[in-house]
Amino acid sequence: MSLLISNIGSLVTNDPALGTGPLGLLADAAVVVDGATVAWVGPSAAAPAADEALDAAGRALLPGFVDSHSHLVFAGDRTAEFNARMSGRAYGAGGIRTTVAATRAASDAELNANLTRYLAEMLRQGTTTAEVKSGYGLSTEDEARSLRIAAGHTEETTYLGAHVVAPEYADDPAGYVDLVTGAMLDACAPYARWVDVFCERGAFDGDQARAVLTAGAARGLLPRVHANQLGHGPGVRLAVELGAASADHCTHLTDADVAALAGSDTVATLLPGAEFSTRAPYPDARRLLDAGARVALSTDCNPGSSFTSSMPFCVAVAVREMGMTPDEAVHAATAGGALALRRTDVGRIAPGARADLHLLDAPSHVHLAYRPGVPLTAVVWQGGVRRA
Numbered sequence: 001m002s003l004l005i006s007n008i009g010s011l012v013t014n015d016p017a018l019g020t021g022p023l024g025l026l027a028d029a030a031v032v033v034d035g036a037t038v039a040w041v042g043p044s045a046a047a048p049a050a051d052e053a054l055d056a057a058g059r060a061l062l063p064g065f066v067d068s069h070s071h072l073v074f075a076g077d078r079t080a081e082f083n084a085r086m087s088g089r090a091y092g093a094g095g096i097r098t099t100v101a102a103t104r105a106a107s108d109a110e111l112n113a114n115l116t117r118y119l120a121e122m123l124r125q126g127t128t129t130a131e132v133k134s135g136y137g138l139s140t141e142d143e144a145r146s147l148r149i150a151a152g153h154t155e156e157t158t159y160l161g162a163h164v165v166a167p168e169y170a171d172d173p174a175g176y177v178d179l180v181t182g183a184m185l186d187a188c189a190p191y192a193r194w195v196d197v198f199c200e201r202g203a204f205d206g207d208q209a210r211a212v213l214t215a216g217a218a219r220g221l222l223p224r225v226h227a228n229q230l231g232h233g234p235g236v237r238l239a240v241e242l243g244a245a246s247a248d249h250c251t252h253l254t255d256a257d258v259a260a261l262a263g264s265d266t267v268a269t270l271l272p273g274a275e276f277s278t279r280a281p282y283p284d285a286r287r288l289l290d291a292g293a294r295v296a297l298s299t300d301c302n303p304g305s306s307f308t309s310s311m312p313f314c315v316a317v318a319v320r321e322m323g324m325t326p327d328e329a330v331h332a333a334t335a336g337g338a339l340a341l342r343r344t345d346v347g348r349i350a351p352g353a354r355a356d357l358h359l360l361d362a363p364s365h366v367h368l369a370y371r372p373g374v375p376l377t378a379v380v381w382q383g384g385v386r387r388a
Contacts, residue, residue, distance in 0.1 A: 002039065004050035005061065006030040009363045012062035013041060014335040014348040023327055031061065033355040036383040041350060059378060060364050062330065064128025064356035065311040066337025066347045069248050069269055071302035072118045073111055073146040074136045076102025078303050085278065095304045096136070096164045103136040112149050118301065119153055121309045128356035128382045129337070129346045133196060135160030140184045147191035156341055158194035159185070159221060162212040164203050177208050181215035195221035199235035206234035213242055222342070228252045229274065240264045246296065246340040251275065251283045261293040267340040269296040272317040273306035286323030296336030297329060316372035326366040355384035
């Protein structure tokens with residue numbers, strides 16, 4: 001069945017060949033969906049017929065959000081930690097181990113139910129593509145089952161055995177790196193597309209991170225890196241050197257880090273939910289964009305440092321706190337996320353793209369930042385199927 005969506009007040013295509021500016025904006029536009037793909041884009045007056053029709057009534061249509069960084073396979077709750085942090089305690093990486101204990105104790109059914117819940121929560125807010133990491137198992141069995149469960153929901157699964165050193169290896173971090181690059185990797189690689197590492201104080205240093213990423217690459221997994229969240233370090237430049245698709249967080253950058261990102265294909269994925277939830281300084285998106293770096297926005301949805309599934313929230317914070325324009329933030333949350341996942345079929349509305357569409361109950365995408373906290377999602381299509 002084909003569907004004609006007409007009378008779109010403002011259409012974000014993310015294709016400059018189809019409209020004005022980097023967002024490829026079209027006014028009074030129409031889109032035809034045929035099955036799971038976009039078949040036609042253009043002015044409403046020139047739209048071809050379709051089996052079904054929907055009048056957008058002047059509302060804005062944009063690509064579904066592409067959330068390229070999330071940690072959704074977990075159990076337990078860290079409300080007490082958040083409450084303490086908001087009362088003055090600084091955030092550190094060690095809180096991850098609290099979730100590890102709860103995740104190990106949970107059944108497959110419980111983990112799957114939690115993942116299903118959070119993905120549905122994302123979808124209701126316009127996210128149609130979500131990357132999901134492991135990293136709360138930290139044992140061969142628990143990392144493998146986390147990825148197996150995630151692979152039942154998304155193509156974008158990431159092996160993050162190197163989240164922090166497992167508690168039973170606290171006195172033998174080298175032994176844990178051997179496990180992550182050996183037996184654990186062997187068990188997890190069949191369920192993963194990506195390999196990631198938390199290259200940070202309290203987690204893994206540059207040499208350890210390099211070992212993890214190169215071992216994953218040797219098994220066919222593509223690299224991405226948690227880089228420069230808590231302070232300056234080697235993560236960003238290691239990501240660029242190894243051709244990682246994305247360096248994520250990028251909160252603390254030297255001029256050399258910025259230049260490296262700007263001169264590479266590695267996307268700087270910014271995660272404002274983490275700074276919001278930890279009262280840390282926000283990354284300087286303006287500095288990266290002005291240097292020519294490619295930028296994505298993602299939620300970093302996790303139970304410890306960024307328990308939000310809302311890409312609209314991240315767009316609003318990026319505009320208010322990180323120096324982005326509304327156009328730049330929406331682009332980063334859609335096309336930018338697609339770049340960070342090396343996808344060309346999502347993050348845009350153009351013939352041949354997957355029909356992941358997000359109709360707002362607003363006349364412009366700018367309302368995502370203009371009306372923060374307001375639920376603006378009217379309809380979401382995922383692969384041409386109306387889902388929310």
